[in-house]
Amino acid sequence: MGFAEEKQLEERYVMPTFARKDVEFVSGKGMYLTDASGKRYLDFLSGIGVCSLGHCHPAVVRALTQQAEKLIHVSNYFYIEGRGEVAEKLSGLLDSGLPEQEREGWKTFFANSGAEANECAIKLARLHARRVAEARGEDADAAPSRIITLVKSFHGRTLATLSATGQSKLHHGFEPMPEGFLPTPINDEAALERLMESVGASVCAIMVEPIQGESGVHPCAPEFLRTARRLCSETGALLIFDEVQCGIFRTGRPFAFQHAGVTPDVVTMAKGIASGMPAGACAARGDLGDTLQAGQHGSTFGGSNLACAAALATLRELDAEGVRDRIARVGAHLQERLSALPGVQNVRGCGLMVGADVPDAPGVVARALAAGLVLNATGPETLRFLPPLICEEDHVDEAMDILAAAL
Numbered sequence: 001m002g003f004a005e006e007k008q009l010e011e012r013y014v015m016p017t018f019a020r021k022d023v024e025f026v027s028g029k030g031m032y033l034t035d036a037s038g039k040r041y042l043d044f045l046s047g048i049g050v051c052s053l054g055h056c057h058p059a060v061v062r063a064l065t066q067q068a069e070k071l072i073h074v075s076n077y078f079y080i081e082g083r084g085e086v087a088e089k090l091s092g093l094l095d096s097g098l099p100e101q102e103r104e105g106w107k108t109f110f111a112n113s114g115a116e117a118n119e120c121a122i123k124l125a126r127l128h129a130r131r132v133a134e135a136r137g138e139d140a141d142a143a144p145s146r147i148i149t150l151v152k153s154f155h156g157r158t159l160a161t162l163s164a165t166g167q168s169k170l171h172h173g174f175e176p177m178p179e180g181f182l183p184t185p186i187n188d189e190a191a192l193e194r195l196m197e198s199v200g201a202s203v204c205a206i207m208v209e210p211i212q213g214e215s216g217v218h219p220c221a222p223e224f225l226r227t228a229r230r231l232c233s234e235t236g237a238l239l240i241f242d243e244v245q246c247g248i249f250r251t252g253r254p255f256a257f258q259h260a261g262v263t264p265d266v267v268t269m270a271k272g273i274a275s276g277m278p279a280g281a282c283a284a285r286g287d288l289g290d291t292l293q294a295g296q297h298g299s300t301f302g303g304s305n306l307a308c309a310a311a312l313a314t315l316r317e318l319d320a321e322g323v324r325d326r327i328a329r330v331g332a333h334l335q336e337r338l339s340a341l342p343g344v345q346n347v348r349g350c351g352l353m354v355g356a357d358v359p360d361a362p363g364v365v366a367r368a369l370a371a372g373l374v375l376n377a378t379g380p381e382t383l384r385f386l387p388p389l390i391c392e393e394d395h396v397d398e399a400m401d402i403l404a405a406a407l
């Protein structure tokens with residue numbers, strides 16, 4: 001079937017929830033994609049931060065092919081080959097860089113997406129607060145249940161994660177929203193302290209993205225994260241880091257929070273974890289990993305044989321020697337090249353998660369696409385760069401030449 005026919009079918013039968021670009025990619029290798037007409041594109045979006053190892057990395061293709069020939073899915077009623085290994089690997093990566101006394105090991109719930117990983121974190125935080133109240137002989141129904149989130153955050157499109165998302169424009173039309181989420185401005189310690197002072201007794205968690213992605217790459221200052229940690233420790237609330245976009249080596253460390261030296265209680269992840277196989281994960285530190293018991297949370301597909309095979313192959317490749325340094329080095333080169341382009345302002349980010357402001361970002365994205373570079377605009381004046389983590393300086397130079405012309 002040709003592209004014109006495919007397009008017609010999608011327009012007729014697929015809900016128009018995304019303003020799709022006029023391209024259909026049919027194959028990919030490493031940093032490059034090819035469309036239905038045979039035209040090649042350099043990919044600086046990687047499926048929205050998903051294809052960490054680039055397209056069709058041989059280790060992932062091998063793992064998926066071998067697994068698909070053996071077993072694709074059996075459900076969570078049973079043990080799953082490789083899943084314990086993925087969870088062990090995540091636990092080690094999460095613990096790495098933490099102070100010795102805080103390395104307690106992590107237990108993971110496997111989901112299929114970032115929103116689902118966050119749903120798990122929200123349920124876990126509320127249940128934990130009830131358990132604490134019960135243990136103290138208090139009324140569990142009156143246990144803290146509110147969650148502080150950040151203005152301009154993004155946590156997903158399910159109703160609870162949308163409610164947690166501090167962008168009221170995204171709530172519009174879907175009210176009533178689930179209650180209990182309180183947005184506060186990013187990097188405003190005084191506002192966070194005031195909020196905790198007034199409502200802290202009803203708060204079971206603070207949930208933040210260490211680097212906001214969908215809002216256009218806005219990092220939390222280490223001091224702000226440290227304040228959130230202190231307030232959680234003082235009140236018994238859990239500190240949840242949503243690392244769905246900034247986690248899994250995107251910033252040159254396994255998780256973005258590791259740059260700030262702040263220890264969270266719960267970390268959610270998805271996107272880059274399994275190279276494009278749908279997978280999400282919610283990991284909880286130490287005893288918190290036993291909060292959700294049989295019957296209290298679940299998923300039919302989460303942590304399937306296929307997803308675990310892809311995740312294991314992905315994590316092994318990303319954890320190889322030299323990868324972290326390369327991501328940091330190439331990310332710095334990207335920021336340097338971007339900053340030198342006329343009309344580009346406020347270059348920001350960490351590793352290979354970079355944002356910058358330009359006039360008419362959607363127009364720039366369209367012109368770049370026509371010239372063979374895949375980019376994304378998170379807003380009318382913001383470009384976001386999320387290249388595969390295999391990106392090298394040469395790719396950055398090629399992308400910047402195309403971008404310069406598109407600007």
Ligand SMILES: Cc1ncc(COP(=O)(O)O)c(C=O)c1O
Pocket residue numbers: 112113114115116118154155156157209213214242243244245246270271
């Ligand atoms: C920080 C963050 N959390 C959650 C999500 C939702 O993830 P998903 O689309 O996989 O449900 C996203 C998606 O962009 C995200 O960036």
